[in-house]
Amino acid sequence: MLTSSEENYIKALFYLQQKASKGVSTSSLAQRLDTKPSSATDMLQKLSEKGLVDYVKYKGALLSTDGYQLAAHVVRKHRLWEVFLVKTLGFSWDQVHDIAEQLEHVHAPLLVEKLDAFLGHPRRDPHGDPIPDKNGQIHQVEKALLSTQQNDQESILVSIKDANDDFLKYLNQKNISLGAFIKVIALEPFDGSMTVEVNHETHYFSSTITNNLYVQSL
Amino acid sequence: MLTSSEENYIKALFYLQQKASKGVSTSSLAQRLDTKPSSATDMLQKLSEKGLVDYVKYKGALLSTDGYQLAAHVVRKHRLWEVFLVKTLGFSWDQVHDIAEQLEHVHAPLLVEKLDAFLGHPRRDPHGDPIPDKNGQIHQVEKALLSTQQNDQESILVSIKDANDDFLKYLNQKNISLGAFIKVIALEPFDGSMTVEVNHETHYFSSTITNNLYVQSL
DNA sequence: ATATTATTTTAGATGAAACTAAAAATTTAT
């Protein structure tokens, strides 16, 4: 069985290696986990010993098949617990990440399956991220950043790229949640900012915002 | 904030000091936590430093007011999670202890209160043990061991003294659960064994059994 | 191509939580 720390590392690798097709660097791993590169090196060596990570000194690391499987399972737990916290206990989507960060480390296979069944086998978490199935399979959905949408394009908000609490609170304040109807009214090529209509209310979004919202075109 | 290990120790002290009115010995503490007396000594010194335990070398330990408060809160979490596992997720009462043993260490004050509300503020866990309230208060209920009951006495099963999984499975097998109607049919003074009627079925209980069942007389 | 800069790894240290073996204190038995 993995320690919480090991699980946090493979989960971080899981996220980081999605974008970067090459090996994940020690520094990016350390940064994501809010620790030091030397600590990340130590852990990569250990995970490599255990066969969970393919790691070449100075070249970065990638999850092995086993490691990927385990990471997907931790992500599954994390996202199922987030659904539970929001749907069952009534937390708002900006309150659940840190709690799920702890709950994901509870080891009890039957618990995960019972929770999944109780929640009705949800396919996405409260931030629109897909929940890996029992076998670690992830069903990605077609989606695009709002920033890539053209004038007059209509779409539905399906997920948040970086669901940090501050951004989620910003959306709360503007009454914007997943499933919102979004229409691009005007595009400012100068700085990439946008005027949009969300559920028939007008908003002005900087490119930071539009680069953090995934939508599905209608 | 306490570590999981510290929480497990104060919880063990919480149980052990209920019966033993004098200081809890290092060896009993170690035995309960399946560890060595030397490890218990180390931890008692640390908890004493932190003001959670009143500890005198060679004389045993008792929780301080602060320590008792914290311990009661861990017990509260443990028992609330047990209720959740049984009532909400459909686990049986012999499957939940080890999982709750992990869940009790999740630190999120709001989570506990939301869980408590979702469950309808239960007062007892699946084994009949009282759930401490927000302030650590425990509402004990009048109860007696089945072994103390007289012939023809009628009672209701209210809790299990030592709710170990094997004993719970034994009760499952005999279809006995909390709330069962129990009537003493015959008492064998020789070895303390008993013939009883539980929900109108006859059973033969050794004194080990009757000393592990708490009932409320009718 | 070499020098400068940045990244990564190693070496050595710390604190938490456990252990074993030995010493000290307490309890029990003669």
Add this chain to the structure above:
DNA sequence: ATAAATTTTTAGTTTCATCTAAAATAATAT
């Protein structure tokens, strides 16, 4: 009241996860 047995504490290790500082390697700039 001593001696023997038991319990408890201390001393010294181990493993894990982190850190800082220094050395090694890789990337970048001149």
